[in-house]
Amino acid sequence: MQFEASGAFARQLDAADELAPFRNEFLIPERNGRAQIYFLGNSLGLQPRQTAQHLHQVLDQWAHWGVEGFFMGSDPWLQYHDKLVEPLANIVGALPSEIVVMNSxxxxxxxxxxxxxxxxxxxxxxxxxxxxxxxxxxxxETHVRQRGFDPADVIIEVQPEDGQTEITTAAILAAIDQHRDSLALVFWGGVNYYTGQAFDMQSITSAAHDAGALCGFDLAHAAGNISLQLHEWDVDFAAWCSYKYLNSGPGAIGGCYIHQRYHKDDSLQRFAGWWGYQKETRFLMQKGFVPIASAEGWQLSTPSPLLYAAHFAALQLFARAGMDRLASKGQQLSDYLLFLLQKIESANRGLLHIITRSSAKGCQVSILVPNIGKQVFQYITDKGVFADWREPDVIRVAPVSLYNTFEEVFLFCQYLEEGLAAASAK
Known part of the structure; x- marks a missing residue:
């Protein structure tokens, strides 16, 4: 698409956006009666309007049934988890049996x-x-130390090349190959929280397996942001939070993916709890742990139906919108943002540097603003923009598909340029 740097063009994109109605499903922060520009979905997603209703349903069930709410009422809590796995499986590209919702x-x-x-x-x-x-x-650091290893001896960190902020796929694959005889595990992030870089998880997984290692991912900044196909990519395991792009509330319950080949693998060590015990005999309270033969076998404790309910409210929106459409719009939002930022960067040499590359990203774009960054950040904040400041001089913004607009992207860049001019003139 040929972008244009104008408010009229941004409004045209919004008018043609088939996902635009989903914005009305969220509570947008306001100041003096004016909706703010909320670009912090990479930190805490906004509240769906239906969240309160689903929470109240759990509270009403608790009030009416007490502990029997696990078994009685219109929506027994004991089966609530079953409603979450299919929409999550569609979001991360997995089989429903490979998904478990638990903990943080x-x-x-x-x-x-x-x-x-x-x-x-x-x-x-x-x-x-x-x-x-x-x-x-x-x-x-703490996990390997608990296993009796010195972190300095067993943890290998791959650095960006000199003068770069991102780590190339080639560098990652070269590091895997270099250490192929000593690797037990490749553990990586799906999207880097600081730069916004999206990694080639399929290539990383393939290289790890070729080297004889397992491969897992932290998808905190990837789940609900970019297209994922964990099962198809043969990823061994992954975990994510649900309070960022998944909009399930502060401290929301987390999720895991565990490839089906491990569900009946008795050789695996695990920490166990009774909620991971096979469902048919869980309430017999017998000695000897027998896990559920799915990702649910990794559960420990009785979950909170309140956290489930908040998660369900958000996942319903993802199911209606479709992850493919959401990922596509997220790319287009950040592409438009980069287009406008590149114009600002060209016109303000030395004042602003774009960190995030257009070829490997999701919704988030990170901007380096040396020397005057704090003043610029305060200016856009005063204009009603929710963004994120990272020391010493980076501003992160993430226009997301469910509730942000192209016009907001245009306005943000307008405010940013005004802030640069105001700060540099002092």
Whole structure:
């Protein structure tokens, strides 16, 4: 598409957008009666209008039935999980049996590493991206130490090349090949939280398997953002949060994918709890753990129906919109954003640098604004833009498909250019 840098053109794109009605399904923050430009779906997605209704349904059931709400009423909690797996499977490209909704992201990754980090002899290394989100860094550091290893000995970080912010696929594959005889696991992010770079997960998985290692992904910034085909790509495991692009609320329940080939693998170690015990005999309270023969076998504790309900409200919107359409619009939104930013970058040499490449991204675009970044960020905030500041000089924005518009992208860039002019003139 040939883009144009005008508000009229942006409004034309919105008029032609078949997903535009979904914006009305969300509560948009307002200030002085005016809707704000919310570009923070990569941090906390907005609240669907139906969330409160689904939460109240659980509360009413609790009030009416007490603990029997797990078994009684119009929507027994014991079967609530079954409503979540199919829409999630469509979002991440998996079989429903490969999906489990439980816990939070880092907890789930620790549990998955118990099963899928299997050091044997000199094959004990984990290869990961340098400067991953801190939780992943702390996760790996503490997990391998608990296994009796020194993180400095077994964790291999792949750095961007000198002067670059992104890690190329070629560099990742070269690192896998270089360490192929010592790798136990390749653990990577689907989309980098800082740069917005989307990684070639299919190629990474294939290379890891070719080297004799397992491969897993943190999809915190990928699930609900970009097209995923985890089963087709033969990914071993993955986990994600649901409060970002999946719009399921602060502290929302997380999710995991575990390839079906592991569902009946008795050789895998795992931490167990009674909610992962086979359903037919769970309430007999017998000794000896017998897992459910699906991804649900990795569950530990009784889940919260309230968290399920908030998640379900959002997943219904994804099911109606379709992940293919959402991913396509997300790409178009960020493509238009990059088109406008490139014009600003050309007109303001040295004041702004675009970090995110058009060839490997989702919704998020990251912008480097040296020296005057804080002033520019404050200017766009005062104009009603919700964006994200990352020290020392990066602004992250993520126009998302369900509730953002092309006109908002145009207005953001207008405010950004005004902010650059105001800050540089001081």
């Amino acid at each position: 992201l880092t907890v789930n990754l620790h549990l998955l590493l118990v099963s899928f980090y299997k050091p044997e002899g000199r094959r004990n290394k984990i290869l990961c991206e340098a400067k991953a989100f801190p939780s992943d860094q702390y996760l790996l």
